[in-house]
Amino acid sequence: MTTDPFLWYRDKAKLRIGEVNRYIVTYKRQQGATTTSQIYFRIKNVENSGIRTIHLLTGPFILYCHVVPCNYNYKQKFCPEDVGQNPEVAFENQIKPNQSFNVTLLLNDNSFAKTSTEDGIEYEHFQWEIEVISQIVITKKTEVLYDLMIGEDLHAMKKLGLGKLQRTLTSIVPNNKDEDRTAQEVFDHETSNHIFNPNLSVAKKSTDDLWNNEPPDPLKPVHLIIVTHGIFSNLTADMLYLKETLESSVSENIMIRGYRYNAGKTEKGIKKLGRNVGNYIVDVVEKEPYNFNKISFIAHSLGGVVQLYAIKYILVTKGVDFFDRLHIQPVNLVSLASPFLGILNELNLVLSWILDLGTLGKTGRDLTLSKRLPGWKDVEIGDHRTKDRFKPVLETLPDDPLQTFLEKFERLTVYANAINDGIVPLRTAAILYLDYEALGDVNELKKTNNVIDRPELETDHHDVESNESQNNVSEVPESSAINDKSTGKGHVSPKSGEHNGQAHQTLSKEQQRLKEVHDKFEEFAKLNSSQNKLTRRQKKYQNFSIKGSDTNSDSISASNDSNEESATITVPPRASAIESALNTLICPIPSQEYIMDPASRNPVIFHDKYYHFDKSRDESNVKSRSLKERLFGYSADWRLHKQVVIANKYHTGKLSWRKVLVNLPPDAHNNIIVRRRFANGYGWGVIHHLCENLFETSTKDSGDSDKGSLHNVATPSQAYTGENAEETQDGGDIKAKI
Template sequence: MGDEIPSDLTLDSLWLKIKNIENVTLRAAYLMGPYVLYADVRSNDYHHDQRLFVSADQPQFESNIQPQQDFIAELSLHNLKKRYVWVVDVASQILFTRQASINFAITVGGSKESIHTDNATNPRLGVQSPRLKVDRLTTADLWNTALLSKSVSVKRKEHLIVLTHGLHSNVTSDLFYLKEQIERTQSHHDELLVVKGFTENVCKTEKGIKWLGTRLAEHIVHNLRNEETVKISFIGHSLGGLVQSFAIAYISYNYPTFFENVEPVHFITLASPMLGTVSDNAVYIQRLLAMGIVGRTGQDLSLQSYNGLKQPLLQTLSKSSALKRILRCFRSRTLYANACNDGIVPLYTSALLFLDYDDVLDKLGMDTEDIETDFFQRNFVSPITKAMNILVPQRFSQNGTKIPVASMFDSAYSVLIPPLPAKSYITDPNTRKNVVVHDKMYTEKDLPDEQSPSQSGVMNSSNVLLRTFNLAFGGQYKNLEEQIARNWHEGIDWRKVIINLKPDAHNNIITRRRFSNAYGWPIVDHLIENHFSNEGNNTRTWKLDPILKTEDFDWIVKPTVDSVFDVGPTGMICTFGEMLGNLKSSTFEGINENLATTSYDQEELFKYEERLDGNGGILP
């Protein structure tokens, strides 16, 4: 009978092991990687809105699997049902090179002892039991789920959603959680949601906003858009907010009919330095940025002019008719900004300066003294932490502690990882506090008049949230940043969502990794609910304003001349890292430890090995 329980059925747990099988010497090879893996395992029906009462149902994860370390998880079979499904995610944590890859092995066994067999040359790779089925999805598979589900015989209109990563980051792994949550709303849309990003800017983010934005724009026009594309949305994290802004201006000027045929729907930034990062940096860090320690990108963010530009790029971009005529046509323009615990992008620049700071401070529910202590600790006591955050934003958390003496060339990443969420936070939604402290529409009318008393109140505010803006450089850049902020607001409404996340807020805001950055779940939920959950069939018309003929567009059309010096020292880290990666491939090949084999007949159910590349992807 089909429903009869087999006589040999057992409810003993299965065991999963994920091992980083790179040579142990690579733990110190920071520039070549770092060779670290993130992994998690969860049931197929898991969602973070569920309350989990049974410990066996709780997800398990490890964010820092170093070479020759492993992650072991118990897969419980505590309920009697026909089918158990688990999802295992494995992501590369490589930062500095696209050439390196991480070898790893996954083993599933019927006992904990069986998975301890560790032999890289074991010929018994594959599924050893008819009761177990394994579906392996590569990065390409995961990022093409919408297209794979597309019916060949039925053409469907498409809503293209472009995700753009920040400095020293990538799309495929760092923004995967966001992509996945957007796609879960497909049933609310008439159009097919196609969530994409541009992967060729990875390890090149120091080359300047113009260089990055030009490449993104050409990719959108020539590779992402097709005859079914009727809508487009942009979501940018950190530097990605500025890169997508330049890309829009570039498309608007060079392909003027693009946005006449494709409706601009949502423009969203998450912790993006829309005014640069001048005032939040210590003086010497600002000088280093201006001199190009982070290449052309650092010069852009420090509001410097170069290559014959008459003004800083951000100043020109913020007032360009090529950009603003498109921005006005978006259905929504939303800025998500961290009130504190960011350490890379301060509130005033991610919120376009003009904001009800007193309300934000009140809603934070913290004593001013506490915030001031954190503020001075972050910006004055340990400015080197700030510098390292700019260089490697994924690795350094702002928890007020001193960073170790070991340099970034060592295995500092092993101790400098983001504070992990408490177990109760992951398993019980009721323990999560509301992190949105301010959510309001701002129009040009909300801005104080120039030279007015209220304007003076902003520019000389004693509010601790504006302290960096008002103290730095004796006001040298304040007027320029204010003007850029006014440019962004001219004729454009902005929804400003201010949030209070725990460290590391800059990466938590996008949930860079599903569980280690779980403090960002409410923000992704807010973004999804307010932008992608209730669209329906609401067609509309839009009309583009003409581009001003009197405007000088050399900043867009003038070719960018590539130079090795464009990337600065941090960009050279990527280049040097690739050189070391190539050396590693030839030097360490075949020297992984070979451990003794043990036979477990039917106990060892499944084993395979893979390589993850520097872009977070699985190599064939």
């Protein structure tokens, strides 16, 4: 027993990059007793505050922590006893060196777990989940140390945080074994994971405990789900929310795995990262003692192209029939905010040039579509085409055998941030082509929340429209690509139906496009004639008119103050890479209302549609770069044409892409994957949409009335088809932040 009776539990631990410690805390109280109504939790980052000045080089040495009572469910309204005094669901995204985070744990209905009888005495059990996560992102050689306590006297616990311990430990693991042992002995001295109160129990789970769980039924066929993290992130902490949401909602016999040792190696290049993931997948399917019959891939950010290269690497090294030989059916290929076309066209001249020079290593050059000499370990398809070896990796990535293998997936799905993502913006994440008439005015998302909500798109297993025509899709317009045909600031002429990625030069085809838009407006207006007011999309096109009665005529005008104009579509606002980086460090957090009341959350999915058309035969005359462009940047035409070449390879007559567009506040790039459960809680709807609509699910944790029921998953072949198909609608301390 401790000599400090107020202290019930203490754990001094350390975390490296991607590591997580989870504590399931249970306290039992004799039923009817009122002597204990609350206890206290305290965690302190025991790194020296002086380390802050160099944390960008090897850190950051900060912690994320949340405390949740056992009866909290984000899908149901949560009611604290006194939300003004204690919200009960508490988290802190940045516990910096020498700072602490204190939470009062209330023994009430929100934390009540069960009752039990021991020796004829009835006890009430109260439970909380506490999660501590390292925020280190740069290197695997450093660690962040913390001191965690639970007890009945917060003031006394604060005093325990002062002493020799804080002055002796360093954040860098000593190379000398004797020094390492001495520091460790001081650090762990009788206080690592120790319980001092028999009425308190704490189950501590490490990173390995959370990730190495078996499938629900090891003897039955297993659906293997491979998850892959992105740039400057890690699998084990950053993809944990996705993993556990899948496990709690998917009714299949699934096992989720991923390669965790690419963390801290972002600069190694897509090929190196992809080979690592590919070798890991082969080891799992060949050596794990399970019968895998299905496989799915889910990735965030850079992980999207890394996992594609991993698949291609497997097909080349193990044979194109590798998965067929093992009787493994590819089911889902899912990416969230992944740079399929690189980021060359999204960055300004200076940032593009910096990355091209190798600031982010090989990966930076890969993302700017730079040519480079092939290495000995490079895996290239079509050895007879020597020139392909010198092309950017993202340009050759979708070539066979990957392109043919993609046809075997039941579903190909991309999630893309429409706004607030300067790291992987809309153009590259959505693989270029979108139906902009259906999309509406994306600029409105930036200006106001008064956009047309599409709650039906978040209904579990909703019907999805399929677009099988090239004539009503456009390249994602670029604000800087305004030409002489633009009619105003922030607008460009439509480029639908083009086959080489360039705007048509003939006026008649411009007018033909306008006529198609007008026809669709007329059809839309007839379907909605019973409504008293126009929707935003109707207002957008209400000035279009056609001269003459000939439906094939190219003579079209749009009347606006008696001036003839070309049709326009609104350019999506370009997010700033610098702004996104700042939002990662200074993350806007969800409000208390958002955390506690599902009714307060706006729909995050506003476009969900299958795209099926053949662009693979389109030819693009990619201009060669001049010496000036090679040294100082890229011409707008060259950048656009290069991206069109890549995008066309992903849009063949045998591939159908489900493109889901998301409206999230900053930091959208991390919110879309819910990197931290509460700090990035704005993305809950995205993960829920992914789980419920792409996998067979039950509602065992949702609180719905149809618990345990199975839902069928819509596939492209089951969706509505046809280009005119209609969508179916149905005190010095850090305060707890909510």
